[in-house]
Amino acid sequence: MLNISTPNMADFDIETVLSAIAAGEPAAETSLVRQYSRGLLLMLTQRCGDVELAADIHQDTFMVVLTRLRKQPLDNPKQVKAFIHTTAVNLFINHYRKEKRRNTWGDDDAVDAAVDPMPDQVTRLEKKDTAELVHTVINELPGNRDRKILWLYFIDELEKPGICAQLDLSTEHFDRVLYRAKQRLRQKLEFQMRDFR
Amino acid sequence: MSRNLKDDDGAAMKAIVYNNEYSLEMALADVDAYVRGKLESSKHNSFELFLLNHPQLQDEVETALVARVGLMALGKQQVLSGIESDGTGSKQPSFIQRWFGNIQPIPAFATAAILVLTITVGSVMFKPEASPLLAQLQTPSGQYQTVTLPNVRAGLSGDFQPLAILDKNSSGGWMMLELELSYPEFDRYNIEIISWSDKNQLVALNSLQPDAKDNLVFALHTSELPIGDYVARVVYDSGTKVELIANYAFSVEAGKGNSS
Numbered sequence: 285m286l287n288i289s290t291p292n293m294a295d296f297d298i299e300t301v302l303s304a305i306a307a308g309e310p311a312a313e314t315s316l317v318r319q320y321s322r323g324l325l326l327m328l329t330q331r332c333g334d335v336e337l338a339a340d341i342h343q344d345t346f347m348v349v350l351t352r353l354r355k356q357p358l359d360n361p362k363q364v365k366a367f368i369h370t371t372a373v374n375l376f377i378n379h380y381r382k383e384k385r386r387n388t389w390g391d392d393d394a395v396d397a398a399v400d401p402m403p404d405q406v407t408r409l410e411k412k413d414t415a416e417l418v419h420t421v422i423n424e425l426p427g428n429r430d431r432k433i434l435w436l437y438f439i440d441e442l443e444k445p446g447i448c449a450q451l452d453l454s455t456e457h458f459d460r461v462l463y464r465a466k467q468r469l470r471q472k473l474e475f476q477m478r479d480f481r
Numbered sequence: 482m483s484r485n486l487k488d489d490d491g492a493a494m495k496a497i498v499y500n501n502e503y504s505l506e507m508a509l510a511d512v513d514a515y516v517r518g519k520l521e522s523s524k525h526n527s528f529e530l531f532l533l534n535h536p537q538l539q540d541e542v543e544t545a546l547v548a549r550v551g552l553m554a555l556g557k558q559q560v561l562s563g564i565e566s567d568g569t570g571s572k573q574p575s576f577i578q579r580w581f582g583n584i585q586p587i588p589a590f591a592t593a594a595i596l597v598l599t600i601t602v603g604s605v606m607f608k609p610e611a612s613p614l615l616a617q618l619q620t621p622s623g624q625y626q627t628v629t630l631p632n633v634r635a636g637l638s639g640d641f642q643p644l645a646i647l648d649k650n651s652s653g654g655w656m657m658l659e660l661e662l663s664y665p666e667f668d669r670y671n672i673e674i675i676s677w678s679d680k681n682q683l684v685a686l687n688s689l690q691p692d693a694k695d696n697l698v699f700a701l702h703t704s705e706l707p708i709g710d711y712v713a714r715v716v717y718d719s720g721t722k723v724e725l726i727a728n729y730a731f732s733v734e735a736g737k738g739n740s741s
Contacts, residue, residue: 296534302554323533330516335550365533369526370497422560435560438549441517446563470544 299361305353313350320368321346327369331376343377346373371372421468429453430461503527508538516545556693558668630713630729631660641710644729648736649703656706658704658727660697662711667717669708670697670726677710677730706733 291461296319302311324345328338348371358364422431429451436442436450503524508531514520515528532538578601628645647656660672670691673686684705689697699717709735715726 320533320735323529323535324540326546327529327532329546330542365530366497366499369530369533373497373526373529383489412549415553415700416551418548418557419559422552422555427560434548434552435557437513438517438545438552439557441519466544467547469547470540473544473547478723 285372301359302319302353302357302364305350306357308354316350316353316364317346320365324368324372328372328376331373337379339374344375348375348405417469417472420472424468425465427463430465433458433461434465484569494727497526499530500524500527503531505531505535505538505662508532509541512538512541512545514723516542527570542627553693557695558690564570628656628731630663630731641732642730643732646652646732646734646736647706649706649708650736656703657698657700658713658731660715660727662691662695662697662727669717671716671718672697672699673714673716674706675712675714677712683711708733708735 292401296315301312301315301319305316325338325342328341328345329335332341345368351370351391352367353364358367367398380400422434425431425434432451433447433453436447437444442450444458447453500523507524508528511520511524511528515525520528532542628647630644647658662670668690669688672684672686672689673682675682684701686699689699692698709732711731713729713731715729717724717726
């Protein structure tokens with residue numbers, strides 16, 4: 285079963301991994317993808333606001349990165365994170381410059397297999413599932429005002445002082461509601477992850 | 482083939498500058514700002530660099546993203562009303578209720594409109610949906626002429642300037658109108674369709690709720706509106722006072738019968 289957590293950084297020696305990628309070892313490519321996959325997908329989801337598009341750009345990013353690393357090692361292996369990030373940001377920008385972005389990087393099945401985001405990473409962010417999770421959490425909130433706090437903060441993007449003034453509540457109350465809601469969501473996500481395993 | 486950081490046209494990819502003084506602790510404190518799109522641009526790329534491989538930061542961002550995406554998917558109405566749901570939608574206003582509100586056509590059109598609406602909506606247009614979310618998101622477009630009237634309001638006097646022209650001969654005879662509200666202040670609104678020429682009210686719809694996109698969505702059959710100019714008048718009725726919210730001007734003409 286897939287382990288969706290990001291592997292421990294201490295166990296990940298980037299120089300060894302990059303050397304192995306250059307030597308053509310598929311396991312090293314998988315290791316690199318696993319190390320950065322989840323963070324990259326979250327980052328792209330935040331930028332795109334669309335999980336499916338984020339998954340596509342995620343895949344393209346690793347295709348570009350792995351193709352390049354196979355052929356030409358980085359001058360400084362410690363720059364691999366910045367290389368992945370820069371590639372992803374530029375692909376994201378290019379997506380909005382061009383209508384057709386997919387299948388640009390050739391049909392390399394080996395790369396293709398290595399770079400797919402793990403299915404549950406995508407599922408956990410899909411609208412329907414997240415709506416159900418959030419729905420159960422907001423129903424646990426004691427009153428309409430607490431729900432309104434979440435709406436004003438996450439969707440209307442008002443700042444804490446403005447929300448506190450508008451709803452006539454203390455910053456402590458605001459912090460408490462936000463903290464508890466996020467804690468419950470986190471618990472439910474962890475629970476969902478255990479179920480998946 | 483070696484592929485450097487170039488796009489399809491061979492142009493060099495844009496270099497990104499990172500803030501070396503930005504720390505993981507700062508990133509953890511900036512999670513909400515990042516997810517809400519409020520993080521300063523000078524920190525944004527550095528934040529994402531930490532996000533790429535730091536599990537705790539990933540957990541925090543994922544939670545906030547789930548909150549945001551989930552709230553958005555539920556919609557303001559459902560979040561703020563705190564409607565209990567067991568996932569079957571049994572306590573959720575049905576899609577039909579949300580779409581039509583309580584339609585009360587003016588007598589001349591009452592019988593025909595109610596019969597047409599009830600029978601057609603109930604038996605032809607929709608399949609029952611188990612999920613309230615699916616029901617909410619379901620859009621029966623393609624069978625109807627769907628017209629969105631933008632948030633540009635009209636008066637009831639002066640020159641008539643329609644925001645849209647509806648086709649009297651649209652296929653199926655149905656017209657679906659979406660009235661954009663910039664920021665709904667109220668849970669429910671009433672809509673009156675008024676003839677521009679004689680200011681007679683032809684249709685009244687009560688208790689429409691804005692949808693997740695803050696639009697008031699409703700359907701009319703072409704038999705209800707002769708060719709002419711109309712204003713959809715949106716009002717809020719508090720029970721003691723009626724407040725005009727907006728007027729949306731549109732025309733009905735005899736077109737070629739294509740749905741848009």
